[in-house]
Amino acid sequence: MADLSAFPITSRWPAENPDIIQLYSLPTPNGVKISIALEELGLPYEAHLISFGTNDQKSPEFVSLNPNGRIPAVIDPNGPDGKPIGLFESGAILLYLAEKTGKLIPADAAGRYETIQWVFFQMAGIGPMLGQFGHFHKFAADKVANNSYPVERYRDEGKRLLGILEERLKGRQWIMGDLYTIADITTFPWIRGADVFYGGREILEYAKFPAVMDWLERCIARPASEKGLNIPARPA
Template sequence: MIDLYAWPTPNGFKISILLEETGLPYRVIPVDIGKGDQFNPDFLKISPNNKMPAIVDADGPGGRPYPLFESGAILMYLAEKTGRFMPADVAGRYRVIEWLMFQMGGIGPMLGQAHHFRRYAPEKIPYAVDRYTNEAKRLYGVLDRRLGEVEYMAGSDYSIADMATFPWLRKPEGQGQNIDDFPNVKRWFAAIDARPAVQKGLQLLKEHQSSGPMDAKQREIMFGATQYQRR
């Protein structure tokens, strides 16, 4: 059994999608980041960077419980555990890792910043909005060129690189992008979105998925002094 500590965000969806794709048994333990659950001392023992998602695999290496944080590391671990969505050969394996790192180092942080400064920042800072919107456009372009050459990010096979990237591209308008400008990304996105396991994974804590504005308390917890306290 995998305990998945998560909240319905792009990083949380990465793991729920992979768990649904593999059929591994799991249970979800909500980490309400708007209420500050990520700062709970028990959670910090699993995820010292106070970020979700994190997992505890009850049947980890040596048959002992194994905690793991960082979504990219979790994806790699679960892919290796199941022998799926990560090639065994060196060339194929590192092609997946290469594009997974593209998501971890580029797509996630930069699109997240674009979304933040366009939607959540208390004041509109034109320089920040332009910088991250333009960087999001550049990254969409990199991905579009790649997907004009191959079916999936790492080649002909669907992999954890696709699962990692897909949730971040569900709301391109929030990043200042028009998906019609990137036809190869649009084709790839539709193919992944049609997978039954993906749709199940996107139901993660559905009852907590919010489309409304963040209140002042949530904003302070997420982006204010609470986030930066030493623990």
């Protein structure tokens, strides 16, 4: 049985089975990336709910694994050289899981780097811009009631990025063509989330991006997505 005692986070969220991947997360656009990938890969894992309501992500135990205090984070007891490894940042975790299994990423070097660039496109663009849009549009609307600039700025940048994704997906089933990859997994929860969590479908004019919308439906319909989008389960 693996010894995870070197990771202080396990003192607060003990592993029932320390021999499998430990996921510390919440079903947000960033969090579900990892549960979806784990479901796609068929890797056994144990999910621990990190509640924003009680600021679990800022607790000393969680910060010991991710000093940035953000979900998701993982511990893989079977890391490189058979030693446990802790990881944070959803993009880094996705790349690690893809390379660990040889799945969800092209085998050839050119395809691999092309996939990684689209992962970075989401991490540096779609996620931050739609996240800021959602913050000002929904959660801070009262604070910017007399100043439309923040919402307009992130709305327009979000639409610009959706336009780039639209061009990429025209005539393609997935971002990398016929292969479903971590580029799809890292991106679609944010497109979905801007609608489901932020109510942004109309203001972001989703109807103007039909290739993105068709792709989003395909992503959501995958069995691993249907399950992973709700892991770990929120409290009733």
